[in-house]
Each structure stands twice: as C-alpha cells, then as structure tokens.
Amino acid sequence: MGLRFAVDTGGTFTDLVVADEDGTLGLHKASTTPADPVAGVIDSLRNAAAAAGEPLEAYLARGEILVHGTTHAINAIVTGNTARTAFLTSEGHPDTLVFREGGRMEPFNFTVPYTEPYVPKALTFEVPERITVDGAVRKPLDEAAVVAVLERLRHAEVEAIGVCLLWSIVNPAHELAVGRLIEEHLPGVPYTLSHRINPSIREYRRASSTVIDASLKPVMGAYMRGLEQRLRAAGFGGRVLVVTSQGGVMDAAGVAEAPVHLINSGPSMAPVAARAYGAGEAIETLIVGDTGGTTFDVSLVRRGRVPRSRETWLGQPFRSHMTGMPSVDVRSIGAGGGSIAWVDAGGLLHVGPKSAGAVPGPVCYRRGGTRPTVTDAALVLGFIDPDFFLGGRMALDRDGAVEAIRRDVAEPLGRSVEAAAAAIMELATEHMVQAIMDITVNQGIDPTQAAFVAGGGAAGLNCTAIGRRLGCRRVIVPETGAALAAAGALISDLTAHVQAMAHVESAAFDRERINGVLARLEEACAAFAAGPGAGARSVTIDWSAEARYTDQAWEIEVPLRRSRFETAADLEALVADFHRTHQEIFAVSDPSAPIEAVSWNAEVRCRIGSPEPGRLTPKQDSAKLAPRRVRFTGTDWLEVDVWRFEALPAGTRIIGPAIVESDFTSIVIDPGANALRDASGTLIIDFAA
Known part of the structure; x- marks a missing residue:
C-alpha cells in the first residue's frame, strides 16, 4: 500500500492529511489560491514532500489514492x-x-x-x-x-x-x-x-x-481534467477521488458527469471524521463545528449516523435556489478566523459575514489586509503565538493587528484595544452558538446532552467558550482537528446513492411490488460495487425510505432495518421507526395513524481505506513551552502555561487557564476548564464545577 492523500480546499487554507504506508498521519497546510485552487493543492503536497525530505515527483510517485474536497462547484454558482x-x-x-x-x-x-x-x-x-x-x-x-x-x-x-x-x-x-x-x-x-x-x-x-x-x-469537467493532468504532471499516478455532498467519495471522472454532487463537497467530511473520533464517547449526539478562515460549518452525528437533508439551499432559504439533492445537513455562517470586525454608524459592533479570506487575509498576515479580523483579535489577546503560526513558518504582525483594532473597533466604541479584541471574540462566539442552536434546539436536540467536536484551524480559539455557552457535556478536539474535513476524507468510503419512487400506504402495503423495487436498487448497488468499488475491503448498503403521514405535505427519511419486507413485523418496524423519527424531529407524532412511503433509497458504501483515522507522529519536543500573558473573557492579563499538543503524553491533564498549541491551531483552555489527552491522542475538555 502506498501513500494516501486527502486534500480539503478551504477559503483561506488548503489542508492536507497524508497517511503513510503504516497508517501514520502527517498534517500540512498551504495558502489557498482563489484564482487557481489546484495550485493550493500542489503547494500543500510540496510542503508534505519537503517535510519528508523527498523531491515532489518521487514523493507523489509513492501515492496510491488522493481524495479531494473542493468548493469549486459552489464558487462557480455564487460567482456566476x-x-x-x-x-x-x-x-x-x-x-x-x-x-x-x-x-x-x-x-x-x-x-x-x-x-x-x-x-x-x-x-x-x-x-x-x-x-x-x-x-x-x-x-x-x-x-x-x-x-x-x-x-x-x-x-x-x-x-x-x-x-x-x-x-x-x-x-x-x-x-x-x-x-x-x-x-x-x-x-x-x-x-x-x-x-x-x-x-x-x-x-x-x-x-x-x-x-x-x-x-x-463544463466548468467542473474542465476542473477535474485539469486537476488530474496537473497531478499526473507533478508525478502522481494513483487514483483521484472527490468528496461528495453525501459524505462519501467518487472517482473524479465519474463525478464530473454528475457535478451537482459536489456543491457541499468539503463541509460534508467533518462529521465523518467526528464520528470516528467520537466513537468511544458514550454520548448520543455530537455537535460538529468546523471553523476555517472564512466560514463556520455546523453539522451533527446522531446515534452513529450523519443526518442528511434535501433542504439544501445555495444561499439563504427561499432567497436562493434549492439543490433538491440529499446532502449532509450542514449549516454555514460567515464566521471564521478571517471574519472582519467593524462598527456601524449606530456604534454597534459586527463580526462578519465578510471575510478577509486568503487574499488579502487578516492584517497580521502582512499580505495587504487592512481590516481587523477574529485572528487579529486572538493574536492581540495572546491566544496565538506570533512566532509559532503554522509551526513557525509564518511570522505574524502583532503591532499591525493592534493598530487595526484600535482604529476600526476600539476608538469607535470608546474602549481599550484589549477590551475591543475581547468583544470581537465574544461576538464571534455568539454567532457560532446561534448557528448551533439552529441545528440543535430548533430540531429538538438538547446541546447539554451532547459533546462539541471542534475542527478547523481556528476552532481552538473559542471552542471552550462555545462548549461552556451551550452547556455541552464536554469539548472534543481531535489531534487532526485543524484539518478535520481532510481527515474525514481520508477514511471515507466510495459511495453511490440510488433511489426509486414507489408510493405505497402502510394500510394497503404491496409487499411484492416494494420488494421488487428494493431488488432493483440492490442490483444497481451490486453493479457499482463490482465496477468502481472493485477490490474494496468491504461493501455495505444502507437502506432508507422517505415517508409521511397520509396526506402530509413533506416526507422524512427513515432508515430501514432490512433490505426486504419478508413479514408483517418488517412493516411494523418501519411504521414504528417513522413515528419515533417524526417525534425526534418535530416533537410530535401520532402512533395510531397510518403512514405512506413515497420513495426508497439505497446507498452502497465500499470501504477502500482504513476506517480508523490513524495517529500523527508524536513530537519529541518538550511538552511544556514557555509561559505567556493571555487575556481571557472576564479576566485581566494572566501568565499561563503553554503546552505542545503533539508532545503531550497520553493521560496528561491540564488545568485551565492554559493554552495548548500545535503547528496548525491554538486551543484556549479557559479558567475553570480542564483538558485531558486520552489514549487516542484526542484532547477532551471538561468544565469544572
């Protein structure tokens, strides 16, 4: 088995996770180039090759699979x-x-x-x-x-x-x-x-x-052909796969023939990774936050399943266009590390939705940005070490960040620079909390009974504050959390979704006709497994029906326990599961009422890699770094311990306030919180009484 690459192109950074032949992971980042996204992919691979001490061509020649998550499809729609x-x-x-x-x-x-x-x-x-x-x-x-x-x-x-x-x-x-x-x-x-x-x-x-x-x-066909050609020219001879909106992967050539599957390509992978990292937690619901430089994406994992929705809009609901396709249920807002802070004419502070993105980026990046961002505020508060950003490969300009916040936020509000920076972080946190409320409380899910999984390079800046504000039982930060979507792409399955319409009522259920429909779906799944999925480690099929109460306007998706209706008990199970699912979503159900199914779905999943996310190579450096001054919400400046994430031994417990740093993220442990690095390498943050 050769190297396996997973690349996620975000609005600010392009994340790369590499699995070595023995399953050991490497994490790399490169700046996204909006005018040429493939250049960011090649740059991230070049960084990985340099870290391995190999020429790019020789390094890529060892590659077996490259999985790519891209925003190119949605960007093409948004930009016309x-x-x-x-x-x-x-x-x-x-x-x-x-x-x-x-x-x-x-x-x-x-x-x-x-x-x-x-x-x-x-x-x-x-x-x-x-x-x-x-x-x-x-x-x-x-x-x-x-x-x-x-x-x-x-x-x-x-x-x-x-x-x-x-x-x-x-x-x-x-x-x-x-x-x-x-x-x-x-x-x-x-x-x-x-x-x-x-x-x-x-x-x-x-x-x-x-x-x-x-x-x-036309545009995605050209993009996929260009991606493959440039990867081949750089030395990669393996299989190129692309992340789909449904939380799986497809061959690049195949997905170019059905590019509507790529609209939510990148964000769909974060819950896939969160499900793997949170498998050991005895918690029914995981709230997944993926905080990048441009957006904050929220999704869920419930009872080991990643919820999907057909209510996918290309912008605001009812003010944009609906894709009509099933996709991982992800809610996105313009709140990330690059979100711009500004004060309106009435003296109110705003954070986002506009972002500095990769170009020009936050002021502290020294790339031409002039407006203060969340990253600038975090730098001013001491959350980020200006000399250790991206593992020291990028020095940040703290003085520039201070001046931008003073000019655009502190003076208009009549506050100190530190108080203005804290207000920026608090407002960004509140925006993220409200986005989480939309996907949890508004769907009958209690965040206090859930765990918050923090992903994305900017997630650590306020993940503890978000968890505390929501009342979550704990916060989970995987060791590959800074590239959570890319880590999910690395362990995702080759998938295909097939569907057939067949209306039937539970009171007059035509078992033979429905079993015939399910048999045809299974034949389509078998053909996919024998074609693109040939040689897979395992093949599974997930079955579901879209059903409703009789004469109800909308359907909901209900998992099927079996692939055929052999006995009356199989139908009773479908009806019971429908009532339970309806109760969970809408907080109301009518167990005595009949139901009707409208369509039937089968998703074939071909396992082509390891289901385990793997482990990063541990750092041999000292786990404890030099302390520094940090200003937390509601505190003055404090001298706190700083720890190296990759060098923390399993079982290490850190009592807040503290900072845990890696090459690609900085995790803020607020006063009153404590963190434990477990045996899997994940950082578990709990809140003391």
Missing part, C-alpha cells in the same frame, strides 16, 4: 461562472423554476424581490409530450418540435441543457428520446436528464437539481 444553460420541460409547465415552492423568509417584507429563476425564461423551452402518473403516454413526444428547439439552442449558443419532463421518474422514455436527439443534433453539448440525476417526486427540486447539474458540467 456556470455554463449558459437551457431548460427543457413539458408543454404547459414553463414556470417550474419560477414558482419554485413558494415561501419567504420574511412574509411581509415586500422590499426583497424573489430570486430570478436559475435558468431565465428566455432559455426555457416547452416540449410537446405528456406522461401520466401511472406511466402511460397521454401525448406522444413530438420529435420534430424537439429538433426545432435544439436548432434554436444552437443559435442561442447554449453550452448545457437540463431536461425535466413530467413523470419521467415513472416512465423515462420521453426524456431518453430527448437525450438521443441532443446527442444527434448538438453533439458535444453536455446535458442532464432529471430521472437519472434525481428521481424525486418533487417537481421543482428535480428540475432545479437537473439544471444546476447541467450548468456545472
């Missing part, structure tokens, strides 16, 4: 750099993307206009055809009319096409015919058929995911 896309839909339904699903964040605020459709009406075309809900052809496809539409698309210089026809999820014949005509009359123009990408009963969601996927195919 997607392809010029046309939308083909059934005659009489041109407004699917316009009407969407209704709703407004502020129902009576009519000053905010509705979002423009993802594909403009000028590029929306109606196709004469109609298939009914039972799959019967009411109106045959008018192929001559389709050819005429395609000629118009040629003259309009359309670069991609999304096709979503009514009830193609029951009978895809018309969509397949349109696809054949596109290949014949517009060869080389990428297209997406809705029944293939997202066989969902929800018309808007299916149409939205279809056009989003089509619009990303």
Whole structure:
C-alpha cells in the first residue's frame, strides 16, 4: 500500500492529511489560491514532500489514492461562472423554476424581490409530450418540435441543457428520446436528464437539481481534467477521488458527469471524521463545528449516523435556489478566523459575514489586509503565538493587528484595544452558538446532552467558550482537528446513492411490488460495487425510505432495518421507526395513524481505506513551552502555561487557564476548564464545577 492523500480546499487554507504506508498521519497546510485552487493543492503536497525530505515527483510517485474536497462547484454558482444553460420541460409547465415552492423568509417584507429563476425564461423551452402518473403516454413526444428547439439552442449558443419532463421518474422514455436527439443534433453539448440525476417526486427540486447539474458540467469537467493532468504532471499516478455532498467519495471522472454532487463537497467530511473520533464517547449526539478562515460549518452525528437533508439551499432559504439533492445537513455562517470586525454608524459592533479570506487575509498576515479580523483579535489577546503560526513558518504582525483594532473597533466604541479584541471574540462566539442552536434546539436536540467536536484551524480559539455557552457535556478536539474535513476524507468510503419512487400506504402495503423495487436498487448497488468499488475491503448498503403521514405535505427519511419486507413485523418496524423519527424531529407524532412511503433509497458504501483515522507522529519536543500573558473573557492579563499538543503524553491533564498549541491551531483552555489527552491522542475538555 502506498501513500494516501486527502486534500480539503478551504477559503483561506488548503489542508492536507497524508497517511503513510503504516497508517501514520502527517498534517500540512498551504495558502489557498482563489484564482487557481489546484495550485493550493500542489503547494500543500510540496510542503508534505519537503517535510519528508523527498523531491515532489518521487514523493507523489509513492501515492496510491488522493481524495479531494473542493468548493469549486459552489464558487462557480455564487460567482456566476456556470455554463449558459437551457431548460427543457413539458408543454404547459414553463414556470417550474419560477414558482419554485413558494415561501419567504420574511412574509411581509415586500422590499426583497424573489430570486430570478436559475435558468431565465428566455432559455426555457416547452416540449410537446405528456406522461401520466401511472406511466402511460397521454401525448406522444413530438420529435420534430424537439429538433426545432435544439436548432434554436444552437443559435442561442447554449453550452448545457437540463431536461425535466413530467413523470419521467415513472416512465423515462420521453426524456431518453430527448437525450438521443441532443446527442444527434448538438453533439458535444453536455446535458442532464432529471430521472437519472434525481428521481424525486418533487417537481421543482428535480428540475432545479437537473439544471444546476447541467450548468456545472463544463466548468467542473474542465476542473477535474485539469486537476488530474496537473497531478499526473507533478508525478502522481494513483487514483483521484472527490468528496461528495453525501459524505462519501467518487472517482473524479465519474463525478464530473454528475457535478451537482459536489456543491457541499468539503463541509460534508467533518462529521465523518467526528464520528470516528467520537466513537468511544458514550454520548448520543455530537455537535460538529468546523471553523476555517472564512466560514463556520455546523453539522451533527446522531446515534452513529450523519443526518442528511434535501433542504439544501445555495444561499439563504427561499432567497436562493434549492439543490433538491440529499446532502449532509450542514449549516454555514460567515464566521471564521478571517471574519472582519467593524462598527456601524449606530456604534454597534459586527463580526462578519465578510471575510478577509486568503487574499488579502487578516492584517497580521502582512499580505495587504487592512481590516481587523477574529485572528487579529486572538493574536492581540495572546491566544496565538506570533512566532509559532503554522509551526513557525509564518511570522505574524502583532503591532499591525493592534493598530487595526484600535482604529476600526476600539476608538469607535470608546474602549481599550484589549477590551475591543475581547468583544470581537465574544461576538464571534455568539454567532457560532446561534448557528448551533439552529441545528440543535430548533430540531429538538438538547446541546447539554451532547459533546462539541471542534475542527478547523481556528476552532481552538473559542471552542471552550462555545462548549461552556451551550452547556455541552464536554469539548472534543481531535489531534487532526485543524484539518478535520481532510481527515474525514481520508477514511471515507466510495459511495453511490440510488433511489426509486414507489408510493405505497402502510394500510394497503404491496409487499411484492416494494420488494421488487428494493431488488432493483440492490442490483444497481451490486453493479457499482463490482465496477468502481472493485477490490474494496468491504461493501455495505444502507437502506432508507422517505415517508409521511397520509396526506402530509413533506416526507422524512427513515432508515430501514432490512433490505426486504419478508413479514408483517418488517412493516411494523418501519411504521414504528417513522413515528419515533417524526417525534425526534418535530416533537410530535401520532402512533395510531397510518403512514405512506413515497420513495426508497439505497446507498452502497465500499470501504477502500482504513476506517480508523490513524495517529500523527508524536513530537519529541518538550511538552511544556514557555509561559505567556493571555487575556481571557472576564479576566485581566494572566501568565499561563503553554503546552505542545503533539508532545503531550497520553493521560496528561491540564488545568485551565492554559493554552495548548500545535503547528496548525491554538486551543484556549479557559479558567475553570480542564483538558485531558486520552489514549487516542484526542484532547477532551471538561468544565469544572
């Protein structure tokens, strides 16, 4: 077995975790280059090669697998750099993307206009055809009319096409015919058929995911080809995999054919890593916070499962577009190490959502940044050693940070620089706590019964404060926490998600028909396992159904205990699990009411690496470093002990106040808290009475 690489491209830093042949891990970081994200990937690999004392080409030649998490797809959408896309839909339904699903964040605020459709009406075309809900052809496809539409698309210089026809999820014949005509009359123009990408009963969601996927195919195809070519040119000859929104990985070439799976690529891996690191904790719920330079991403692990959602928006709910695809339930806010602190005209302090990002970065980076950030505040308070940032490879400018905070925050507020810096940290903490409340309390989850897993390079600055503010039982900081998403990518499985629509009521359950649907899903999973998953260490299939109370508007996902309904007890188990899940999500259920299932899902997981996250090489340095002055919330300046994370022996207990530093993060142990490094290398922070 050769080297295995996992790279996560963030807004500020590109994280790299390397697993050696014996499973030992190495952690490396490089600055992200927004104009050329692949350059940041190569730079991180170059840093790893230098640390190993090898030329880059020879080092990469030992590589077996490279897993890449990228924000390139979502960035292309946000910046409008997607392809010029046309939308083909059934005659009489041109407004699917316009009407969407209704709703407004502020129902009576009519000053905010509705979002423009993802594909403009000028590029929306109606196709004469109609298939009914039972799959019967009411109106045959008018192929001559389709050819005429395609000629118009040629003259309009359309670069991609999304096709979503009514009830193609029951009978895809018309969509397949349109696809054949596109290949014949517009060869080389990428297209997406809705029944293939997202066989969902929800018309808007299916149409939205279809056009989003089509619009990303040219740009993501070019990105994936460029990534592979540059890795090959640098010396890597192994397999290139890409992280998906569902918390798994797919081959780069395959995912370029379905790029809608990449929209939440990077953040989906943090809970995967947290699940592995928190497996030994006897706690039902893990709250996962991934704090980078630009954003704070929150997700959950519940009873060993990573919750997923189809309510995935490309921005604010109802003010943006919905992907319609199942993805790991991640909530993101503009609160990270690079979040800019500013005071408005009314004298109120704000932190974020704007970020200094990688360019120009915080003031203390000396890269042209002029506005104070959370990182600058942490430096001023003594949380960060200016001479030991990135393991000493980057010296920080404390004087510049002090001056920026004095000018933009302290003087407008009439406070000292230290008090202003503390206020910045407190407000950033509060923003993060509110984001956590949204995904926990608002879903019936009690944070006081959970543990907080802190990930990301900036997580340690206020993870103890967040845990205390939430009342969490403890805070968990994995030793690879500074690159938590990359660590998750390293242990993730090769996955594929298949779905089929089949409506059935529990009161009149057609066991034979549903078992037939499940059998077809299992055949698709077996084909994937025999193809891309060939040679996997193990293959598992996770089954679920999307169900609701009769005539309820929305479905929820319910895990299936078995892959077939053999007896009446199997159906009873599904119904009971639905009631329990509904109670957990909405705090209400009706155990006496029948339910109806709408669709059936199977996710095949092929284990291609180790399920264990591995261990970093321990440092032989002294565990205790020189003390320094730190200002905590509610205290004056204190002289505190500073410890080297990688050199801490297992069983070492640290009583706060203290600072625990590694090459890539600084963990603040507030007064009244204590930390223990356990046998797995993880730092467990508890709160004393």
